[in-house]
Amino acid sequence: MNLEHALAAAEPELTPLAVVDEERMEANLAAMARIAASAAVKLRPHAKTHKSRYVAGRQLEHGAIGLTCATLREAEVFADAGVEDLLIAHPPVGEPKRRRLAELAGRVRRLAVSIDQVELADGLPDGVEVLWEVDSGMHRMGTAPGVASADAVLELVGRVGPARVRGLLTHGGHAYKAETQEARRRAADEEAQALLETAMLLRRRGFESRTLSVGSTPTADSAGREKGITELRPGTYVYGDANQITLGSQRLEDSALAVIATVVSVHPDRVVVDAGSKSLSSDLRVTRMEGLGIVLGHPSLRLERLSEEHGVLAGEGLDRLGIGRRLAIVPTHACTCVNLQSELLFFSATGTRWRSVDAQGWRAARNPAQRDLLDA
Incomplete structure (x- = not known):
């Protein structure tokens, strides 16, 4: 700065x-775009970092295919801004969220959610695709890599059909615990291998994952270069912070x-x-x-x-x-x-x-009709 x-x-x-050095931000956007391009993977930044229509537009200008969102509120704001390809990396639990998700699905070209419980696929709105979350080491959400995740995905395919199961997703958040650069690179390798191992088992059992999505600013450069990974979802890179500086990312x-x-x-x-x-x-x-x-x-x-x-x-x-x-x-x-x-x-x-900061909060409504959904 x-x-x-x-x-x-x-x-x-x-x-x-709070101030933003726009020239520095632009340099960060360009740097991550180069990482994705050099690895021949798609860039789907996590917009929870900035929650801004303006910054989202800059990311798309730098080659992002769409956005990752943490909340329905974020996804609705970016749909309003004209973003046509959205992933909500959070399970839509509860009828109010399902109704809002259905309304959102009618306004964008592509919409997906991530889940790690098969039963959450029941009643998903038409047009919403699914990515299965694999636990690559953070131990927050996700099933264990390999057989456990492959079994769950095949059960999911049986419920919603192969066309709606886009593939696999993970978040290498355990990289933030790395004490050395070698440990950070090891976390990136674990992140990628968790998906690649699971995808290989699925392929042997007749299901081809179209998307293998990794996400973390500290692991983007390494994990994204593993052959077979198709998508990056970094977020913090746009602004940087003291965590990233301390990690060395x-x-x-x-x-x-x-x-x-x-x-x-x-x-x-x-x-x-x-x-x-x-x-x-x-x-x-x-x-x-x-x-x-x-x-x-x-x-x-x-x-x-x-x-x-x-x-x-x-x-x-x-x-x-x-x-x-x-x-x-x-x-x-x-x-x-x-x-x-x-x-x-x-x-x-x-x-x-x-x-x-356009997408702040959770409950703000786009319009009176949506307010009715929120209050239902």
Whole structure:
């Protein structure tokens, strides 16, 4: 991030304030597009990071085939924006979600969901395809690679037919626990092999997976290059964050998102800024990270703790920070930080512009008819 430009862009605004270096963001989009192109795989970014119509449009301009969404709200917002190919990587459980999913299916060209329970396929709206989630090591959702997943997929095919089963999906989220670069690469290999092993068993039993989809910014470069993988679903890469920097999957200079905060209290052992847990993410996904963010231009400072509206800094150089000083903090986790904002201030060499975080929340309705569905 261009620190000087970030602070200048934020100068007339209240803090805390989330800002985006648009030129840096564009470089990140181009870099991931090159990774996908060089591996000859499709790019389906996870839009939960930005939740923005504008950024989604930029990803499509950079060659993405469609978007991955975490919520129905996100999918509805992007369908409104004209995105025709959507994957909701979350199981649609419950009648209200099924009804909203059916309405959404009538408005886009391609729509799929991921599941790891066969019974969830019963009653799926017409036109909605399915990807089966395989657990490649995160132990959140998904069935074990190999026989367990192959058996489940074949049962799924028996219920909905082979045309509606698109293939296999996994998320190598265990890469965030990697202590070394070798461990991160090993997680990427486990992510890819979980799908390839399962797909091979399915092929032997008469079912061909059209899609083998992996997703994780820390593993995208390695997992996507495994022969047979067809799709990448990274999300955080668009902005970067302190988790990625600590992991080594992105560099500090790749950071496109920061929260500008103002020093409001100074003490010999600490400095307090006006950005707390309601503006900065406290999501520490990387166990070896020190602090709750990276203070740009001040490598000796640590963001030690967050209250709702306060961030407490410690470390060397506190005496050089006076009341009113503005600091730019790279959050631990871009996705959760962005979800706390209603707008982001984008800046570039040509000026600044406010852009909405369009798909924030879960329950907001597109129109009165959908409000009836929500309240049913």
